[in-house]
Amino acid sequence: MQNNFMDEELKMRFPFNGDFESIASKINYSVNNVKNQNKVYFNKLMVGICSMLILLITGGVVLPNIINNSFVVQYWEDKSIVQKYPTFTYSNIRYTIFSTEIKKGIDTEYVGNKVDDITVSGIDEYNKDKEYYINAEIYEINNVYKKCAYAIKFEGDNNYYSYLNTNYQFETLGDFIEKLNLKEYLQFGTATYKNNIVYKDFDDSIVWNMLLSDYSLVNTSLINNNYKNPLMSISSNIEALGIQNVSVAVNDEGYIQTNILGTAKTFYIGEERVNNFVDYIIKNIPKKNIF
Numbered sequence: 001m002q003n004n005f006m007d008e009e010l011k012m013r014f015p016f017n018g019d020f021e022s023i024a025s026k027i028n029y030s031v032n033n034v035k036n037q038n039k040v041y042f043n044k045l046m047v048g049i050c051s052m053l054i055l056l057i058t059g060g061v062v063l064p065n066i067i068n069n070s071f072v073v074q075y076w077e078d079k080s081i082v083q084k085y086p087t088f089t090y091s092n093i094r095y096t097i098f099s100t101e102i103k104k105g106i107d108t109e110y111v112g113n114k115v116d117d118i119t120v121s122g123i124d125e126y127n128k129d130k131e132y133y134i135n136a137e138i139y140e141i142n143n144v145y146k147k148c149a150y151a152i153k154f155e156g157d158n159n160y161y162s163y164l165n166t167n168y169q170f171e172t173l174g175d176f177i178e179k180l181n182l183k184e185y186l187q188f189g190t191a192t193y194k195n196n197i198v199y200k201d202f203d204d205s206i207v208w209n210m211l212l213s214d215y216s217l218v219n220t221s222l223i224n225n226n227y228k229n230p231l232m233s234i235s236s237n238i239e240a241l242g243i244q245n246v247s248v249a250v251n252d253e254g255y256i257q258t259n260i261l262g263t264a265k266t267f268y269i270g271e272e273r274v275n276n277f278v279d280y281i282i283k284n285i286p287k288k289n290i291f
Helices: 005-013 020-032 039-058 064-068 173-179 204-210 271-284
Strands: 087-090 093-097 111-124 130-141 149-154 161-164 187-193 197-199 232-238 243-250 255-258 265-268 287-289
Touching: 087 111, 093 149, 111 149, 187 204, 187 271, 204 271, 232 271, 243 271
Parallel strands: none
Antiparallel strands: 087 093, 093 161, 111 130, 130 149, 149 161, 187 197, 187 232, 197 287, 232 243, 243 255, 255 265
């Protein structure tokens, strides 16, 4: 298949380990499945797609929900429970589902003590923004700081869904790892070098020992934009938080960068340590060309 301009931009700019054909198919699916292509909702769809293209072309950080969540406004009765109620507010903090394409909840092994009963609201955009309400129960996620994430169980549904405080600001790498219990919950997949070579089947301890061992590293994204095109990006999942296919990466300016919890976080580790890690992966881990 011949590469077009969009293919090249995705490879150059997209900061995560994405399946580009899947991304394209989702956009195509969305366009072809608008039930009522009236002017208002079709324009919303096109604005969403154009916004994504602008971010990709300019090298902006594209968050997971831009790709994972459909731009199409669905009928209320066709929505899943998390599409109907993608956010809730508790103790003046707004919590958001990682992706409205989530089909099932988290495993009950991650669910801790019940915290409270709440009422959650959702908007039916097709019916003059009619508001619906549902009762729900909030639960702790085991060993995860409550201001970062909760599990929620909706009335009439047996699943527990993780909702995230994407605005939480972690001061240091240690703060980030410990409050999300990443040492236990973070799962690494493949490493992608310069967006075109994949390295797989490596032990997670390599990443922890070479990149994530210094808990004192300051989260520099709080004051500077150090989130760049990745030199090497490692696909990552956190089942307990319902997070899939996010990135822990390094860039050629010496930063660790990640979009875990939906917003950019960067930690300066130094160019030497970045190069040592990349060299180790290249020399010791099996690779596969994907483009």
